Amino acid sequence: MKVTECFDKPLWMKQLPQFIGAFDDLNTLPTVDLPEFAVIGRSNVGKSSLLNAITGFSKLARVSSTPGRTQTLNFFNWDNQIMLVDLPGYGYAKASKVDVQKWQERMHMYLFGRRQLRRVFLLIDSRHGIKDVDLIMMKECDDAGVGYQIVLTKVDKIGQKEMQEAVAAVHAISKKHPAMHPDVLATSSESKCGIDAVLGSISLSA
Numbered sequence: 001m002k003v004t005e006c007f008d009k010p011l012w013m014k015q016l017p018q019f020i021g022a023f024d025d026l027n028t029l030p031t032v033d034l035p036e037f038a039v040i041g042r043s044n045v046g047k048s049s050l051l052n053a054i055t056g057f058s059k060l061a062r063v064s065s066t067p068g069r070t071q072t073l074n075f076f077n078w079d080n081q082i083m084l085v086d087l088p089g090y091g092y093a094k095a096s097k098v099d100v101q102k103w104q105e106r107m108h109m110y111l112f113g114r115r116q117l118r119r120v121f122l123l124i125d126s127r128h129g130i131k132d133v134d135l136i137m138m139k140e141c142d143d144a145g146v147g148y149q150i151v152l153t154k155v156d157k158i159g160q161k162e163m164q165e166a167v168a169a170v171h172a173i174s175k176k177h178p179a180m181h182p183d184v185l186a187t188s189s190e191s192k193c194g195i196d197a198v199l200g201s202i203s204l205s206a
Helices: 047-055 097-113 132-144 160-176 195-205
Strands: 018-023 036-041 073-078 082-086 117-125 148-153
Touching (some): 047 073, 047 195, 097 132, 117 132, 117 195, 148 160
Parallel strands (some): 036 082
8 A cells, every 4th residue: 555645643643752761772672562663774864853753743853963963772652552763873973983883783683683673764865865885774674574664855955856766766776675665755854745654654554
């Protein structure tokens, strides 16, 4: 079923998600049995902005222009229906190699060992397209059987033609990635373009 831009939010999606905690030890992650939807992408791709846009609360997740600001696994309980999980960005970060390696190991252990994980939203900056580090993450998800959906961000920064080309570029490689969801979501946290489609995807998969 393809998600449209006309999504009627269920009541629970109109509630304020509750911040559960920022975890740097996988042994202390929440044990509640709710479906989890994780957001991941290169540093500064717009993860926090997207989380704020889909929940409708501008201060839910901290937005920063500094790459690598998210260093922990941040959990949000959305009206006891689902968990939203903000994962550390990969790629460039103003931190030591040792710290970055720790974040990456923690993130990978979560992705490939978390029973509650229902879907990963893998964010790609529409202005720059899929990079080598994204392909590595996609392949790891494929190998582990972790279902993921590509979300193009910041489409308000490009024209309609460029957006269509960005979507087509993702579709062109989708056959090489068996765990990738076939629908590519083009979004803007500023204009709210595509936000309903993300909510619809969550609702259909929860």
